[in-house]
Amino acid sequence: QSLLTQPPSVSGTPGQRVSISCSGSSSNIGSNTVNWYQQLPGTAPKLVIYNNSHRPSGVPGRFSGSKSGTSASLAISGLQSEDEADYYCSTWEDSLNGAVFGGGTKLTVL
Amino acid sequence: QVQLQESGPGLLKPSETLSLTCSVSGGSVNGYYWSWIRQSPGKGLEWIGHIFHSGSTNYNPSLKSRVTISVDTAKNQLSLKLNSVTAADTAVYYCAKLVAGGGANWFDPWGQGTPVTVSS
Numbered sequence: 001q002s003l004l005t006q007p008p009s010v011s012g013t014p015g016q017r018v019s020i021s022c023s024g025s026s027s028n029i030g031s032n033t034v035n036w037y038q039q040l041p042g043t044a045p046k047l048v049i050y051n052n053s054h055r056p057s058g059v060p061g062r063f064s065g066s067k068s069g070t071s072a073s074l075a076i077s078g079l080q081s082e083d084e085a086d087y088y089c090s091t092w093e094d095s096l097n098g099a100v101f102g103g104g105t106k107l108t109v110l
Numbered sequence: 111q112v113q114l115q116e117s118g119p120g121l122l123k124p125s126e127t128l129s130l131t132c133s134v135s136g137g138s139v140n141g142y143y144w145s146w147i148r149q150s151p152g153k154g155l156e157w158i159g160h161i162f163h164s165g166s167t168n169y170n171p172s173l174k175s176r177v178t179i180s181v182d183t184a185k186n187q188l189s190l191k192l193n194s195v196t197a198a199d200t201a202v203y204y205c206a207k208l209v210a211g212g213g214a215n216w217f218d219p220w221g222q223g224t225p226v227t228v229s230s
Contacts, residue, residue: 046219047216104155
């Protein structure tokens with residue numbers, strides 16, 4: 001049972017905007033920044049959003065992140081077939097002094 | 111840019127010790143934190159622990175009694191040892207650079223991962 005809760009799956013059509021939620025608590029999201037990772041089939045996770053809303057170099061501007069209280073979300077606009085992947089939220093957990101991850105959300109592009 | 115490559119045996123028997131190495135290229139291990147993370151079908155992504163180049167460590171309490179992470183600055187490598195493995199330790203094991211600063215922490219980049227199966 002993960003400390004961070006994500007929907008198991010979301011879907012959208014090309015060009016559409018989709019959003020993935022991540023819910024936590026005061027000891028993780030509520031007091032730390034949130035990061036998002038994209039995992040394409042058979043590959044390692046890749047950072048797409050860090051520090052709540054910052055995009056690493058090379059990540060398209062279609063990806064955006066936000067955080068409010070003990071929840072965060074990842075939005076992908078102008079959905080493309082190449083965005084089909086698993087997405088994981090992650091943050092620091094104060095009680096562990098370590099990272100925790102959400103269970104992952106499978107994004108399907110219809 | 112920094113690249114990470116995990117290596118180690120892919121098949122272990124129950125009660126054996128898992129030993130993995132992560133080779134860092136394109137940058138130095140000095141001055142940074144480094145982590146091990148694993149991914150199993152049953153439990154998703156799980157942070158195992160992290161180490162600073164000086165050797166200070168922090169481990170996930172669920173694994174703390176069995177895990178050791180070390181760094182070899184001369185070889186520019188980090189290592190993971192996990193004792194007394196069981197089938198529950200079957201997973202893909204990743205090493206990653208832990209970027210930490212200003213209260214924010216994230217993993218970037220990640221190695222490609224190495225699969226480990228525990229089976230008799």
